[in-house]
Amino acid sequence: MDRLFELGPEFWEAAFETLYMVALTLLFGGLAGLLLGMVLYTTRPGSLLSNKPVFTIVNVVINFFRPIPFIIFIAAVQPLSRLVIGTGIGNDALVFALSIAASFAIARIVEQNLLTVSPGVVEAARSMGAGPIRILRTVVLPEALGPLILGYTFVLVAIVDMTAVAGLIGGGGLGNFAVVYGYRQYQPLITWAAVILIIVFVQLAQFFGNWLARKVMRR
Amino acid sequence: MALVSLTDVTKSYPSPEKGGAPIVAVDSVSLEIEAGDVYGIIGYSGAGKSTLVRLINALEPTTSGTIEVGGREITAMPERELRGIRLEIGMIFQQFNLFNSKTVRANIAYPLQVAGASKAEITARVDELLAFVGLADKARSYPDQLSGGQKQRVGIARALATSPRLLLADEATSALDPETTQEVLELLKRVNREFGVTIVIITHEMDVIQSIATKVAVMDGGRVIESGDVFDVFSSPKNASSARFVSTVVKGIPSPAEAVVLRERHAGRIVTISFRDGDASQAAVFLDLANAGLEFELVYGGINDIQGRAFGHLTLAIRGADAAVDAVLAKIGDRAEVTEVA
Numbered sequence: 222m223d224r225l226f227e228l229g230p231e232f233w234e235a236a237f238e239t240l241y242m243v244a245l246t247l248l249f250g251g252l253a254g255l256l257l258g259m260v261l262y263t264t265r266p267g268s269l270l271s272n273k274p275v276f277t278i279v280n281v282v283i284n285f286f287r288p289i290p291f292i293i294f295i296a297a298v299q300p301l302s303r304l305v306i307g308t309g310i311g312n313d314a315l316v317f318a319l320s321i322a323a324s325f326a327i328a329r330i331v332e333q334n335l336l337t338v339s340p341g342v343v344e345a346a347r348s349m350g351a352g353p354i355r356i357l358r359t360v361v362l363p364e365a366l367g368p369l370i371l372g373y374t375f376v377l378v379a380i381v382d383m384t385a386v387a388g389l390i391g392g393g394g395l396g397n398f399a400v401v402y403g404y405r406q407y408q409p410l411i412t413w414a415a416v417i418l419i420i421v422f423v424q425l426a427q428f429f430g431n432w433l434a435r436k437v438m439r440r
Numbered sequence: 441m442a443l444v445s446l447t448d449v450t451k452s453y454p455s456p457e458k459g460g461a462p463i464v465a466v467d468s469v470s471l472e473i474e475a476g477d478v479y480g481i482i483g484y485s486g487a488g489k490s491t492l493v494r495l496i497n498a499l500e501p502t503t504s505g506t507i508e509v510g511g512r513e514i515t516a517m518p519e520r521e522l523r524g525i526r527l528e529i530g531m532i533f534q535q536f537n538l539f540n541s542k543t544v545r546a547n548i549a550y551p552l553q554v555a556g557a558s559k560a561e562i563t564a565r566v567d568e569l570l571a572f573v574g575l576a577d578k579a580r581s582y583p584d585q586l587s588g589g590q591k592q593r594v595g596i597a598r599a600l601a602t603s604p605r606l607l608l609a610d611e612a613t614s615a616l617d618p619e620t621t622q623e624v625l626e627l628l629k630r631v632n633r634e635f636g637v638t639i640v641i642i643t644h645e646m647d648v649i650q651s652i653a654t655k656v657a658v659m660d661g662g663r664v665i666e667s668g669d670v671f672d673v674f675s676s677p678k679n680a681s682s683a684r685f686v687s688t689v690v691k692g693i694p695s696p697a698e699a700v701v702l703r704e705r706h707a708g709r710i711v712t713i714s715f716r717d718g719d720a721s722q723a724a725v726f727l728d729l730a731n732a733g734l735e736f737e738l739v740y741g742g743i744n745d746i747q748g749r750a751f752g753h754l755t756l757a758i759r760g761a762d763a764a765v766d767a768v769l770a771k772i773g774d775r776a777e778v779t780e781v782a
């Protein structure tokens with residue numbers, strides 16, 4: 222227990238790093254995933270802007286990257302990371318790799334949730350003279366907002382999980398803290414302190430997501 | 441000049457199997473819908489009526505033939521221009537298709553926003569429409585807080601927001617109970633009467649046609665097999681399929697099976713007298729029978745009212761001397777159509 226108090230500053234820094242990585246990934250990966258998901262939804266055959274070549278390409282690219290285990294993916298995108306953000310190691314490099322990986326998963330979640338919007342509602346908007354982009358923005362997204370929030374909450378929890386391997390490329394966060402100070406120094410209490418804080422983060426995120434979705438869906 | 445005119449319109453979809461014959465949903469249909477009509481299109485599911493109505497506002501592209509709305513040919517129009525046309529055509533649906541994430545007010549305001557109306561215009565118009573459909577107190581409610589009939593009233597208000605000349609109703613009452621159906625049909629009648637909106641109503645229920653339509657087209661297998669004034673089609677359908685629809689609301693000449701039952705239960709000659717648009721002839725017929733001293737009873741049938749005109753088929757069991765009955769029936773034959781049933 223004394224050791225944990227000694228490590229207090231490092232512990233809170235690690236917690237902050239986890240939040241930092243999660244927040245940035247959710248921002249970049251979330252936006253990219255939303256965009257990709259909307260492309261999948263609108264270009265699929267019979268949809269608002271159906272375009273078979275675009276749909277097929279995006280679909281195949283996502284299927285290509287999705288099954289790669291994240292721990293290998295980090296190493297694989299390192300050269301690209303250096304090129305784009307100037308570094309291949311540290312928290313920012315992890316955010317870079319994780320944003321890409323998460324965007325593909327988010328794209329699928331967005332696509333699935335947009336597909337639950339009744340085609341009849343889209344048809345009604347078309348019958349009023351609305352164009353495809355307007356329909357996507359003012360009808361499809363608002364109608365799917367509740368499930369989308371739940372989908373993003375689900376992803377958020379997965380992102381927290383994936384930030385734990387940041388230590389592999391010299392990053393920090395609670396995962397790294399637990400491994401370096403807990404596991405390697407035979408201090409299970411330290412490991413458990415990190416675990417409990419992560420559980421608290423996840424619970425708070427899930428409660429917030431549920432609350433927001435309920436508010437949006439009014440049910 | 442017709443508001444909507446379809447000339448030899450065909451819609452086919454590619455076959456789901458490779459190399460298969462295309463599926464023809466609408467098969468060389470020609471129709472003229474005049475301004476002010478309430479035009480009913482009736483058919484069983486799969487008859488192509490829902491596809492047909494979607495060709496009129498070009499939600500589906502036509503395969504061949506031409507469609508003119510308000511004198512403008514829409515069949516060759518680019519999508520961007522079609523959006524302008526759609527603002528002039530309202531549409532309501534079986535499942536209402538309201539935006540669940542928007543309030544009643546926002547639902548009705550949506551087409552006005554698409555049309556680019558100002559905030560003040562939108563508020564005024566939505567208030568007007570809410571009052572018209574009797575939902576002023578529900579402006580801030582969400583669709584899932586409304587009953588089916590209320591939802592369809594919101595659908596109607598939304599479809600009328602941009603003051604269209606034409607309203608397409610796709611099975612608009614099929615998801616509603618009989619009482620609510622009548623309520624919605626009354627509202628549609630007011631839309632037609634008070635705003636002069638032409639209505640095309642798709643249905644599989646003949647009583648919907650009976651209570652609201654002025655003209656009717658019967659569809660079967662993608663084709664229009666009979667069309668004309670509702671009274672004409674109801675009182676003397678020219679086609680077996682139309683006759684089947686008519687028989688769902690009008691008791692006509694008893695079928696052979698029904699005739700057997702009538703025979704078992706009633707003595708005398710059983711004849712059906714068909715009246716067409718004349719209450720006077722009905723009185724004369726009964727007078728003839730009474731004057732001849734014949735005993736008769738009404739055993740089957742009824743009189744229907746279509747757009748204020750009466751017609752019907754009355755089946756009577758007449759008892760008396762054969763010669764006397766023959767003489768009277770010959771006399772009645774001059775005024776109405778007489779069919780021997782049994």
